[in-house]
Amino acid sequence: MNAWLEHLPSLPIITPLLASALMLMFPEHRRVPRLTLALVSTLIQLVAAVAMLVLTTDAAPGFWPEGIGVYAIGGWKAPFGIVLVADRLSALMLTLNATIGLAVVVHSVARWDRIGVHYHPLLQFLLMGLNGAFLTGDLFNLFVFFEILLAASYALLLHGGGVQRMKMALHFVIINLVGAFAFLIGVAMLYSVLGTLNMADIAARWAMLPEVDRGIAGTGAAVLAIAFLIKAGSWPLNFWLPGTYSAAGPPVAAAFAIATKVGIYAILRLSSLVDAPGSSFGEGWLFALAAATMLFGIVGILAARQLSRLIAFTVVLSSGTLLAAAGMGSPVMTGPALFYLVGSVMASGAFFMLAGMTERMRTASIEAAEDPMVPPASYNAFSVGEPPALQPPDSEVGIAIPAAMAFLGLNFVCCALLVTGLPPLSGFVAKVALAAAAIEASSASGVSPWRAWTLVTALLAGGFAGMIALSRVGMRLFWSVTDRNTPRLRIVEAAPLAFLILVCLALTAGAGPAMRYFDDAARDLNEPDAYIRAVLGALPEARP
Amino acid sequence: MELIVALAIGVLTGSGVWLLLRPRTFQVIIGLALLSYAVNLFIFSTGRLRVDQPPVVGDPVTDISLLADPVPQSLVLTAIVIGFATTALLLVVMIAARGMTGTDHVDGQERDS
Numbered sequence: 115m116n117a118w119l120e121h122l123p124s125l126p127i128i129t130p131l132l133a134s135a136l137m138l139m140f141p142e143h144r145r146v147p148r149l150t151l152a153l154v155s156t157l158i159q160l161v162a163a164v165a166m167l168v169l170t171t172d173a174a175p176g177f178w179p180e181g182i183g184v185y186a187i188g189g190w191k192a193p194f195g196i197v198l199v200a201d202r203l204s205a206l207m208l209t210l211n212a213t214i215g216l217a218v219v220v221h222s223v224a225r226w227d228r229i230g231v232h233y234h235p236l237l238q239f240l241l242m243g244l245n246g247a248f249l250t251g252d253l254f255n256l257f258v259f260f261e262i263l264l265a266a267s268y269a270l271l272l273h274g275g276g277v278q279r280m281k282m283a284l285h286f287v288i289i290n291l292v293g294a295f296a297f298l299i300g301v302a303m304l305y306s307v308l309g310t311l312n313m314a315d316i317a318a319r320w321a322m323l324p325e326v327d328r329g330i331a332g333t334g335a336a337v338l339a340i341a342f343l344i345k346a347g348s349w350p351l352n353f354w355l356p357g358t359y360s361a362a363g364p365p366v367a368a369a370f371a372i373a374t375k376v377g378i379y380a381i382l383r384l385s386s387l388v389d390a391p392g393s394s395f396g397e398g399w400l401f402a403l404a405a406a407t408m409l410f411g412i413v414g415i416l417a418a419r420q421l422s423r424l425i426a427f428t429v430v431l432s433s434g435t436l437l438a439a440a441g442m443g444s445p446v447m448t449g450p451a452l453f454y455l456v457g458s459v460m461a462s463g464a465f466f467m468l469a470g471m472t473e474r475m476r477t478a479s480i481e482a483a484e485d486p487m488v489p490p491a492s493y494n495a496f497s498v499g500e501p502p503a504l505q506p507p508d509s510e511v512g513i514a515i516p517a518a519m520a521f522l523g524l525n526f527v528c529c530a531l532l533v534t535g536l537p538p539l540s541g542f543v544a545k546v547a548l549a550a551a552a553i554e555a556s557s558a559s560g561v562s563p564w565r566a567w568t569l570v571t572a573l574l575a576g577g578f579a580g581m582i583a584l585s586r587v588g589m590r591l592f593w594s595v596t597d598r599n600t601p602r603l604r605i606v607e608a609a610p611l612a613f614l615i616l617v618c619l620a621l622t623a624g625a626g627p628a629m630r631y632f633d634d635a636a637r638d639l640n641e642p643d644a645y646i647r648a649v650l651g652a653l654p655e656a657r658p
Numbered sequence: 659m660e661l662i663v664a665l666a667i668g669v670l671t672g673s674g675v676w677l678l679l680r681p682r683t684f685q686v687i688i689g690l691a692l693l694s695y696a697v698n699l700f701i702f703s704t705g706r707l708r709v710d711q712p713p714v715v716g717d718p719v720t721d722i723s724l725l726a727d728p729v730p731q732s733l734v735l736t737a738i739v740i741g742f743a744t745t746a747l748l749l750v751v752m753i754a755a756r757g758m759t760g761t762d763h764v765d766g767q768e769r770d771s
Contacts, residue, residue, distance in 0.1 A: 254733060254736070261740045261744065264744070265743070265744060268751070269747075277758050277759060277766070280751070280754055280758050280759070280766070281755065281765070281766040283751050283755075284683070284748075284751055284755050284764060284766070287747065287751055288678075288686060288690070288748065288764070291690055291741075291744055291748065292678070292690075292693070294741070295693050295697045298697045298700075298701060298737055299697055299700060301701075301733075302697075302700055302701040302704040302730070302733070303704070305704055305730065306704035306705075311729070
């Protein structure tokens with residue numbers, strides 16, 4: 115049994131790869147086998163991620179020492195081969211990804227997977243890229259997984275067609291290509307002075323760098339950070355984000371909600387490893403950028419007129435909050451930041467789905483103008499036969515849920531509470547934990563109180579702005595419209611939304627145990643010696 | 659040789675960035691192509707520039723300082739493949755955008771219209 119369990123870290127990458135390859139064997143109109151493959155693959159990923167979540171705690175101390183599982187691909191030991199490393203942070207991100215993935219797969223069954231071709235294979239590739247980025251222990255391998263998830267996200271963004279999506283996709287692709295070049299330059303600079311691409315090896319050698327090479331290594335890390343900040347949506351590299359996220363189809367935007375967090379994950383991971391005494395990972399800069407990002411998010415939230423655009427700006431705000439927490443440079447911030455990350459990804463994922471459903475409440479004339487009812491052009495381009503006949507969304511057959519308006523309204527309130535961080539839901543717990551940690555950091559360790567209070571002020575202002583904007587939108591959507599049509603919600607599109615909200619509720623109820631896990635993950639992150647030991651066997655000697 | 663390679667990378671990057679900031683999609687994609695050449699050369703040069711040296715070969719007694727570093731070469735190969743694929747994808751998006759919006763401006767509309 116243990117012999118098979120050893121291969122567990124490779125499962126979240128291999129499963130979606132195989133599933134999407136198999137899906138392509140079936141023609142587009144055979145939806146049942148394709149859908150079954152997508153569901154089974156996502157479920158396997160969820161099970162594997164939860165298994166890793168359990169194995170990285172102290173529940174199975176004998177299996178993975180110190181809760182860090184290392185999988186050497188092809189049996190080549192680090193630092194020569196590429197390793198996958200499953201520690202607490204990775205397992206957490208994998209679970210989050212699989213949860214969102216499952217919700218997105220089910221939600222899109224109702225309608226979205228039929229308005230273009232190859233939706234499910236692309237979604238699986240996106241999940242594969244995300245899983246790989248969270249697991250890999252090699253910097254160049256991280257680049258490859260970034261490109262996989264980006265390539266899938268380009269196609270997913272274009273899914274459904276339309277002029278607006280096309281314009282946004284053009285910007286999105288160009289910006290991410292430039293980001294990829296920045297990534298490559300950063301990796302190459304680090305390699306030129308450190309002579310390694312293995313993250314643990316980089317961390318081990320960073321401390322022994324001769325004084326002459328420090329400048330190049332630091333510049334390399336900074337160039338690398340540009341690539342991550344583009345992905346994370348930090349100001350001033352985030353002007354693509356609101357337009358892209360609001361142009362994408364609702365389930366696609368929900369899946370993108372976690373793609374932003376890959377940048378945050380990479381920054382957390384690398385800043386924990388590349389943190390030699392006396393050289394911080396540009397924390398002053400990071401904090402300043404984060405504060406600007408939060409301000410940009412707040413202004414955007416207040417200015418946005420369209421619900422999906424507003425949610426995109428809350429994604430910007432949450433990115434800014436996380437970057438600010440990382441830029442505080444204090445170990446007590448990491449645990450609450452992870453709690454905030456999990457909650458905000460779920461909430462914005464659910465919110466994007468909700469926004470897609472509320473769009474249908476508008477009157478028919480507006481809907482006809484905006485809804486992509488034109489026959490999907492991609493069917494002709496790929497010669498996969500006739501496109502399926504698409505009825506307007508409300509006349510699709512299937513089991514509808516009763517009291518659709520009440521369901522939408524209730525979920526809107528839940529999402530708004532989660533996003534703005536009002537009690538009693540998990541957004542509130544996360545924000546209180548963040549603020550408390552910031553104040554503690556400023557009084558206990560050497561973080562300047564100026565930063566702590568900036569963060570607290572921005573957290574409160576963000577919540578306040580969100581409340582104003584969301585109550586305005588909520589009133590317009592649910593109360594003040596006279597000639598709206600009540601949408602017919604099918605259970606397959608409503609259930610994933612309810613599922614995500616319920617997970618957030620569970621996170622609120624189980625905040626204690628969850629917080630303990632996040633704090634353990636943060637401790638691992640702040641004391642990378644265990645990570646380095648697990649990957650390299652022992653701390654390497656100084657370079658000859 | 660270092661000077662020539664450095665100049666080449668510098669000129670390619672400079673022209674690439676300038677073209678990238680232009681408003682026409684064709685200029686942007688040429689700029690991206692130039693930038694990718696610059697990046698590939700840059701990665702290649704991080705393995706130190708050596709002429710007529712083999713990469714790692716089987717003979718264990720050879721002094722490794724005489725060998726060319728094979729890692730940047732393999733990195734360049736991967737970067738070329740990925741850059742090529744994504745540039746091809748961008749080209750498709752670009753042509754589609756040109757067809758749908760009727761203009762080759764990156765914003766999908768002329769600035770004064």
